[in-house]
Amino acid sequence: xxxxxxxxxxxxxxxxxxxxxxIAAIVLALVVxxxxxxxxxxxxxxxxxxxxxxxxxxxPSLAHPLGxxxxxxxxLSRLLYGARVSLGIAAGAVALQLTLGVMIGAVAGYxxxxxxxxxxxxxxxxxxxxxxxxxxxxxxxxxxxxxxxxTLLIAVTGWFGVSRLVRGEARAVRERxxxxxxxxxxxxxxxxxxxxxxxxxxxxxxxxxxxxxxxVILLEAGLSFLGIGVRPPAPxxxxxxxxxxxxxxxxxxxxxxxxxxxxxxxxxxxxxxxxLRDALDPRQLEAALPDETPLPRR
Amino acid sequence: xxxxxLELHDLHTFFYTDTGVARSVDGVSFRVNAGETLGxxxxxxxxxxxxxLSILRLVRPPGRIEAGSEIRFEGRDLLSLGEEEMRRVxxxxxxxxxxxxxxxxxxxxxxxxxxxxxxxxxAGMSRKEAAAxxxxxxxxxxxxxxxxRADEYPHQLSGGMxxxxxxxxxxxxxxxxxxxxxxxxxxxxxxxxxxxELLADLTKRLGTSILLITHDLxxxxxxxxxxxxxxxxEVVEEAATPDLFARAHHPYTEGLLGAMPRVGGxxxxxxxxxxxxxxxxxxxxxxxxxxxxxxxWERCAAEHPPLYQIGAGHTSRCHLAVEPERRAHPHLPIAAxxxxxxx
Amino acid sequence: xxxxxxxxxxxxxxxxxxxxTLTFVLVHLAxxxxxxxxxxxxxxxxxxxxxxxxxxxxxxPLPVQYVRWLANAARGELGFSxxxxxxxxxxxxxxxxxxxxxxxxxxxxxxxxxxVVGVLQAERLGGxxxxxxxxxxxFTYSLPDFWLALVVLIxxxxxxxIFPVGGIVDPVLYDYLSPxxxxxxxxxxxxxxxxxxxxxxxAAIARYQRNALLEVLPSDWMRSAIAKxxxxxxxxxxxxxxxxxxxTITLAGLYLATLAAGAVFVEKVFSWPGMGLVTxxxxxxxxxxxxxxxxxxxxxxxxxxxxxxxxAASVADPRxxxx
Numbered sequence: 003x004x005x006x007x008x009x010x011x012x013x014x015x016x017x018x019x020x021x022x023x024x025i026a027a028i029v030l031a032l033v034v035x036x037x038x039x040x041x042x043x044x045x046x047x048x049x050x051x052x053x054x055x056x057x058x059x060x061x062p063s064l065a066h067p068l069g070x071x072x073x074x075x076x077x078l079s080r081l082l083y084g085a086r087v088s089l090g091i092a093a094g095a096v097a098l099q100l101t102l103g104v105m106i107g108a109v110a111g112y113x114x115x116x117x118x119x120x121x122x123x124x125x126x127x128x129x130x131x132x133x134x135x136x137x138x139x140x141x142x143x144x145x146x147x148x149x150x151x152x153t154l155l156i157a158v159t160g161w162f163g164v165s166r167l168v169r170g171e172a173r174a175v176r177e178r179x180x181x182x183x184x185x186x187x188x189x190x191x192x193x194x195x196x197x198x199x200x201x202x203x204x205x206x207x208x209x210x211x212x213x214x215x216x217x218v219i220l221l222e223a224g225l226s227f228l229g230i231g232v233r234p235p236a237p238x239x240x241x242x243x244x245x246x247x248x249x250x251x252x253x254x255x256x257x258x259x260x261x262x263x264x265x266x267x268x269x270x271x272x273x274x275x276x277x278l279r280d281a282l283d284p285r286q287l288e289a290a291l292p293d294e295t296p297l298p299r300r
Numbered sequence: 301x302x303x304x305x306l307e308l309h310d311l312h313t314f315f316y317t318d319t320g321v322a323r324s325v326d327g328v329s330f331r332v333n334a335g336e337t338l339g340x341x342x343x344x345x346x347x348x349x350x351x352x353l354s355i356l357r358l359v360r361p362p363g364r365i366e367a368g369s370e371i372r373f374e375g376r377d378l379l380s381l382g383e384e385e386m387r388r389v390x391x392x393x394x395x396x397x398x399x400x401x402x403x404x405x406x407x408x409x410x411x412x413x414x415x416x417x418x419x420x421x422x423a424g425m426s427r428k429e430a431a432a433x434x435x436x437x438x439x440x441x442x443x444x445x446x447x448x449r450a451d452e453y454p455h456q457l458s459g460g461m462x463x464x465x466x467x468x469x470x471x472x473x474x475x476x477x478x479x480x481x482x483x484x485x486x487x488x489x490x491x492x493x494x495x496x497e498l499l500a501d502l503t504k505r506l507g508t509s510i511l512l513i514t515h516d517l518x519x520x521x522x523x524x525x526x527x528x529x530x531x532x533x534e535v536v537e538e539a540a541t542p543d544l545f546a547r548a549h550h551p552y553t554e555g556l557l558g559a560m561p562r563v564g565g566x567x568x569x570x571x572x573x574x575x576x577x578x579x580x581x582x583x584x585x586x587x588x589x590x591x592x593x594x595x596x597w598e599r600c601a602a603e604h605p606p607l608y609q610i611g612a613g614h615t616s617r618c619h620l621a622v623e624p625e626r627r628a629h630p631h632l633p634i635a636a637x638x639x640x641x642x643x
Numbered sequence: 644x645x646x647x648x649x650x651x652x653x654x655x656x657x658x659x660x661x662x663x664t665l666t667f668v669l670v671h672l673a674x675x676x677x678x679x680x681x682x683x684x685x686x687x688x689x690x691x692x693x694x695x696x697x698x699x700x701x702x703x704p705l706p707v708q709y710v711r712w713l714a715n716a717a718r719g720e721l722g723f724s725x726x727x728x729x730x731x732x733x734x735x736x737x738x739x740x741x742x743x744x745x746x747x748x749x750x751x752x753x754x755x756x757x758x759v760v761g762v763l764q765a766e767r768l769g770g771x772x773x774x775x776x777x778x779x780x781x782f783t784y785s786l787p788d789f790w791l792a793l794v795v796l797i798x799x800x801x802x803x804x805i806f807p808v809g810g811i812v813d814p815v816l817y818d819y820l821s822p823x824x825x826x827x828x829x830x831x832x833x834x835x836x837x838x839x840x841x842x843x844x845x846a847a848i849a850r851y852q853r854n855a856l857l858e859v860l861p862s863d864w865m866r867s868a869i870a871k872x873x874x875x876x877x878x879x880x881x882x883x884x885x886x887x888x889x890x891t892i893t894l895a896g897l898y899l900a901t902l903a904a905g906a907v908f909v910e911k912v913f914s915w916p917g918m919g920l921v922t923x924x925x926x927x928x929x930x931x932x933x934x935x936x937x938x939x940x941x942x943x944x945x946x947x948x949x950x951x952x953x954x955a956a957s958v959a960d961p962r963x964x965x966x
Binding site: 356358383387388391392395398400403404405407408 | 873886
C-alpha cells in the first residue's frame, strides 16, 4: 500500500461495498451521537439520587425506561452519560497507545543495535503478562485514580503490539534503496519516518485502532466492574453493572442494558476492524498483527 | 479407427477477475488416442496448463468451464459427471504429474502414505496392502531401498527423487491417461532426460496415454507422436511430430522452431518471437498472433482464421493456408516496431 | 535443535526476570502498605506497626528487599502472606490447581470446538456457512467476559436453577455426600464457569484455525490431493488440517496461561477461589508477597506455555524434526 489518494480511494470503495462496514459505521455513529448529545437526550441528571425511598432499584417503567439503580438514579441517563466516559477513555487511550507504539517502534527499528534489542526484549516481557492482570495490579494498588490517569495507564499498557509492528516496518524500510539514497542526500530520520515508515504502517495501524477501541472498552468495563476503574458517582458502563452486581438476579436491568451497550459497541468496532483488514491486503495483515489476532483479547 | 481415449471439443475456460473476463482457454479441441503421447506446446500464458486442469476439473474459482464445452473420456462427458463420479476418475483413470515436485507433495505425510492413499481411495485396499503397494510403486520408479524411503518425508528427497514419487503416485492405479504438466521444468537438465525416459518406459508398459504439456519443443521431438501448438487460448496448429518439424505452417510454430536451442538446454523465454502474449482479458480481434507475425496483412485483422486443413492430420489456424503467396513477403511485425525499445 | 532450545530457554528466563522485576517495583512503589492505618486494626500503635514492618523486612531499602526476595524466590520460597496468615506457597498451591482445572477444561473444550469451527468454515470458504459462523464468532469475541458470566449466572443459576451459583462444592451438603455424589457435585459446579470461559475463547481459536487453513489451502499439494481423487472435505480434514494444526499447537501453549489470567472475571462472578480471585483479593488487602508471587507464577506460566508450544510445534513438524 503506497501513500496517495488512489490507494485510499480504492480502500474506501471496498469498505463501502462491505455491508459489515456500513452497518458497523452506522451503529458507531449512533453511539457517538448518543454520547455527544447525552445532556439533551438524558431525561435526568445521571448522578442525581432522585428519591432514595421510592425510586430505589425500580425495574423499567415508562418514567424510567431502563429502570433505576440502588441509589435511585435513572439508568437510561447514566447509560447515555456512560457512553461519554467509556468512549472517551477508549478514544483517548487508543490514540495515545498508537502514538506511543509508532514512536517507540520507529525508534527501535530505525536505531537498530542495542536500543532495538533492549526495547524489543522489554516488549516481549510486557506482552507475556496478560494486560488485564497488569492493569488490575497497577490500578488497584494506586487506588483512587481519575479518568485521565486511568486513560494514561491503559494506554501505557497497550502500545506493545503496535510498536512491534511499526518496528518491523521501519526495519524493512531502512534497508530499501530509496531510503539509503534519501539518507545519503541528507534526509533526517524524522523525515524518513514520516515519508516512508508511517504511510506503510498506516493500514495495520487503522485496523489496530479499531480493534484497540473495542479492547479498551472491554478493559475499562472490566476494571469498573471490579470496582477499581471509573470511580463513583461517574457513570461508566462497567460501573453501572457493578452497582447491580450485589443482587444480580433481582436487579437484572442493571446488568442487561449496559452489557448490551458494551456488546453492541464492541461488536461494531470489531466488525469495522475486520472489514478494514479485509479491505486492505488481508495476507499482509494476518502476518502483521501477530499479537492482536491470535491471542484472546486481554 | 477406434474412438479416441480423450476428446476435447470446443473447451472454454474463463476466469472472472476484477479486471475483466480472462478467456484463458477459448475454444480448444483435440484428441488423445489410446497408448499415444500427445504434446501440447506454447509459451506460458497460452492456456495449456488451464487446459490440463480443466480436463480433471481442477479449475478453481474465479475460473469456470463454460457451457457448451465437452470433454469426452472413455465414452463419457467428464463435464456432465457428478462430483463423486468425477472423483472416481481422478487419480484412477486420469492421473496428473505436476510441474513442481517440491510443492506437489504434502510436507507432513511420508511419501509412502501419500502413494498408499491413492490405492486406499480407489482400490479400497487395507492400510497394510496399500503400504505394500506404495513400496512396490517406489521400486517400480527406480527408487533405491524403497522400504526405507517409504517412511521418509518429501523434504528428505532430492528434486528428481520427488518427481519419481509423483510419477509413482500417478501410476498406482494404472490410469488410462497421465497428464504431465511441465514435468521436468523444475529439474536439473541431467535429471530431465531420466525422468522423461522413466515416464515413457512405464507408460509404454502399462499402455497408458500421456498428455505432455511443455514449452520445450525438444521434449516434444523426443517423446511425442503428435503435437498440438497453442497460442492465446487456441489451438493454432496440430500435426504429427515429424510433419511439424519438417513443414511447420503457422508463423507462430515457425517462430517456436526458430527459437529452439540447437543443443539441449531449455529456453525459458522464446526470444526470437517479438512481443509477448497479449493479456487473456483482451485477445486481439482477427488473428491473435497478427501483431507478432511477419506476414500479417489486412485479412488477419478483419477475419479470425479457422483451423485450415493443410495436409493429412495437419491443421493450421492461419490465412496463409488460402493465400500461400503472402509467405514470400515477410515484414517487421507490429510488435517489433512499436515495442522495439521495450523488447 | 539443541542450540535453538538453549537460546529459547535463555530468552524465557530473561523475560521472567524482567516481568518479576517490573512487578516487584510496581507493587512496592504503590502508595499504601499492608501495615498502614487504612488496613484493619486501627488500634495497633505505631511502634508495633514499625516492628511488624521490620519483621517482614519492609523497612529495608527497595533494592535490598528485591535481592532478598529474588534469592528466596529462586529457592521456591515466596514469602508469607499477610492477609492469609500462611506461607504464600501454601495459598498458591491451593489456588493454582483450581485455576488449572478450570483453564485446562476450557482449553480442551475451546480448542476442540475452535478447530472444528475453523475447519467447517474453511471447507466452505466464502460460502454462507463460513460467513454466518464468522459473524457468530465475532459476536462471541465481542462479549464482555464478566457480563457473559453474569448473564449465564442469572439464567442458569437463578432463573432456571439447574446449576449452583458458585464455589467449588456445595458448602453445606458436600461433607455428607457419597463419593460418587461428591464427584457429581464438583462437576455441577464446574459447568457454568467452564462453559463461559469456553465461549469466550473459542472465537479467537476458530479464527486462527481458519486463517491457518486459509494459508495452506492454495498449496500445490492440496491440488495434488484432489487430483489423486480425494474429495474436498477429506482433503481439507486430512491434508490441509495436518499442516495447519502446527500453528494452533503453538497457540495452545500461549492460551493456557492467558486463560488462567483471563479467568479473573469468571472466577470472581462464580466465586471460584483460583488464582484470579486470590490475586484480586490480595490486591485489595495490599498483600505484597502474595501479589508479587501470583504475578510471578502467572508470568512463568505464560512464558513456559509459549516455550512448550514452540518446542511441541517444532517436534511435530517433520521438516524440523528430522532436518
